[in-house]
Amino acid sequence: MQHHFGMMAGYxxxxxxxxxxxxxxxxxxxxxxxxxxxxxxxxxxxNHILVADRIWLNRFTGDGPSPSSLDEILFEEFDALRSxxxxxDTRIVRFVDGLSDQALADNFHYRPMTDPSxxxxxPLAPALIHFFNHQTxxxxxxxxxxxxxxxxxxxxxxxxxxxxxGIGLA
Numbered sequence: 001m002q003h004h005f006g007m008m009a010g011y012x013x014x015x016x017x018x019x020x021x022x023x024x025x026x027x028x029x030x031x032x033x034x035x036x037x038x039x040x041x042x043x044x045x046x047n048h049i050l051v052a053d054r055i056w057l058n059r060f061t062g063d064g065p066s067p068s069s070l071d072e073i074l075f076e077e078f079d080a081l082r083s084x085x086x087x088x089d090t091r092i093v094r095f096v097d098g099l100s101d102q103a104l105a106d107n108f109h110y111r112p113m114t115d116p117s118x119x120x121x122x123p124l125a126p127a128l129i130h131f132f133n134h135q136t137x138x139x140x141x142x143x144x145x146x147x148x149x150x151x152x153x154x155x156x157x158x159x160x161x162x163x164x165x166g167i168g169l170a
Contacts, residue, residue, distance in 0.1 A: 001125060002099055007168050008132045009096040011161045013089035015139055018154040020046075020082045022146050030149045031078065039071060039138075042145050046081060047073050049138045053088050056131045059110040060124065061095060070113065096128075104128070 023031060023042055032043045039045040051067045051074060058066035067074065075081035104125040111119055139156060146153040162168040 001101055001104055002096075005096045005099065005104070005125075005128055005132075006093075007162075008128075009089075009093045010165065010167060011158055012092060012132060012135055013086075014161050014165070015135075015156045016049075016085055016089055018156060019139055019142055019146075020085060022150075022154050023142070024078065024082070026146065026149055028078075033149075035145050035148060037141050037145055039141075042142055042149075043078075043081075044071065044073070045138055045142050045145070046085070047071075047075065049135055049142075050074055050081065050085055050088060052134055052138075053092065053131075055113065056127070056134075057088070057091060057095065060108065060127070060131075064091065068113075099124075 023046065026042070030042070032041050034040040035042075037045055039048040048070060051070060051072050054065050054067055054074075058064050075084055105123055107121045108124050108127070109119055109121045111117075136156075143153045143156060158168075
C-alpha cells in the first residue's frame with residue numbers, strides 16, 4: 001500500500017509543476033479574475049490547495065504551518081506561491097516515503113476546522129486517499145479555469161504520469 005501512496009505523492013508534484021507552468025503563462029488579470037469557482041480565481045484556488053495540504057500535513061505529522069481559514073491567501077505573489085508549492089510537494093513526498101504499512105493502518109486524531117469541538121480518529125490510509133483526492137478535485141477546477149481563459153491546459157491524467165516516469169507500470 002505504501003507504494004501506491006508514494007506514486008500519488010509523486011503524481012501530485014508532477015501535476016502541480018504542470019499546472020503552475022500553465023498558470024505562469026496567463027496574464028495577471030486572468031490569473032486573479034473571479035471566474036465563479038468556489039475559491040473564485042486561479043490564484044484563490046491554487047492558494048486553497050496549498051492551505052489544505054498544510055492543514056492535512058500538520059494533522060498527519062504534528063509539524064509545519066496550519067492555516068486558520070480554508071480561503072486564506074498565503075501568498076499574493078505567484079512566484080512565492082509556486083516556490084511554497086514546490087516545498088510543500090517535497091514535504092509530502094518525504095512524509096509518504098517514510099510511512100510503513102503499519103503507520104498507514106494506525107489511527108491518527110484531529111479536530112475538523114468546521115467543528116473544532118469534535119475529535120476525529122481514523123486510520124491514516126483513508127485520510128491520505130482523501131488528501132490526494134482533494135488535490136485532484138481542485139486541480140481540476142484550476143484546469144477548467146485555465147481552459148476557459150486560454151483555451152487549453154496540460155493533461156494531468158495519472159496514466160500520463162505513469163508512462164512518463166515508469167511508476168506504476170510494473
